[in-house]
Amino acid sequence: MNFIERTIGRGKPSVAIVGSTHGDEIIGERVISRLRGLELKQGTVSFISAHPEALKKHVRFIDRDLNRSFPGKKNGVIEEQIAYKLKRHLRRFDVVIDLHTTRSNVGSLIIFTRDTPAMRELLAQVPIKKVALIGSHIFGGHEMVNHAPLGISLEYGPDTNGKSSERAARDIKALLVNLGMVAGRRRRMLKKVMYTVSDRYEVKGKVRPKAGLRNFRLIKKGQAIGSTEEGSLKARYSFYPLFLGKGRYEGTFALAAKTRQIVQL
Template sequence: MANHPQPEVITIGPGDPVAAVVGGVHGDEPSGVWGIRRMVELIEEGAVELEHAVRFIVANPPALEIGKRFVTADLNRSFPGDPEGIGEAWLASVICELIEDIPTLTLHATRSRPTPFGFADHDDERGIDLACRLSLPHVILGDATEIGSLGACGSVITVEAGPQGSDEACEAAFEFIREFLLATGAIAGEAPLKDPIIYEGEAEVPKPPGETYEVLAENFVKVSPGEVYARVDGEPLVADEEFYPILMSADGYDDILGFRARKVAESLSELRARQAGSSSGG
């Protein structure tokens, strides 16, 4: 029998889970796991009281143990997974079942600046609403199924909580968990709309072959046509059309510089008004 990796699952509180929180999808981003452990500790001490159960998942313990992004394959490109597969493919299928039908927050850290920001699926109205109740200045909509991220399994908000390897990311991860539990009603209290700027992810920004990379564009700051947004070995990369850079960094990925997006609304109310307008207009 194959020696399958197992996620660590802590389901705590009364009744069926109304929220799931996933950390450690990438083994070199332990801040989400720190946030989960802190929250579980506070719940067990009685310092945080749950109205409804929450499922906490440490997604990839073998990768966390070695401090690497993954062991055999990027877990966040492996969903919905394969119950007949091995390593992360199998792990993905197990995690998918654990979050089925439960609104889910998954916590990451990043090398790109600034943080934080979040992602939701563009067809997931509830998820978009929940994302807009977290302290996120930017929310990017996309199609999780296309890239094989956790959102391929259900209603998932992905948050890049803070800088990779920082205490700041740990504290931020904990704070996002607290806000998410409020927004889902798992803990009692208000979770008002924060009205982040909303973007639609469009495409990857390719990374041409080279030795040295410099990204000149700033994430979430508009790049205009004709603007130099990066340099490869000193040679300029020039934008042919307007875009908003997302997750752009010189060293974040091997094969791409990041992603491009377009701004779709300055707030959730503007987004809803626009959707209502476009659907009534046929």
């Protein structure tokens, strides 16, 4: 099993746009088809469908989460094999963009795993205001972008009526304009709201989150956040929740950011 790639243009800079890392998220394929007619004035763009088999079956993964399987194994289960090949392939790109949607309403959000000057430069090229630093202690560093020389994940809310894929295609085009690869006026976004994820907020058992909680809105220590079979749940500490409730992390109430900063890049 392998990933599928279609490349346009030639030379540097080179950008990989990766979709279907999770096979149940079709945003990547939709964005790729929206960008089909893209004309490059310089550089290379590769559209990569990371997990065609999961995509075809409309499942998140076959054996294990591809985005928790890097660096992969040559003879492992299917996702480990894909990760193994992709890691080697992604090395040659200057920038890797990994596309996701989530059932949790996050609007649009950039996820990055290493805070370096090159990363900050890249963040400024993407017209998304909210950014979340998810260090390798959160998921063990097994995410795809953590294994690319310079990579970010873009997370969008549900792609109802194609709104998220339209937005994603626009964001990627703006990035390519900023990188000088597509004609247009360059506009960087230097001011960001940065959430530093410090923890996975775990809760035991099935939780019904309290209505009215919102992603990115501070939950204070002691605040009621939901209920389980054993009774009501109160926040153990103060945090900004990301990927609340309906999100993708089973057993995790939300990702918890203890700090929120306005950053001028």
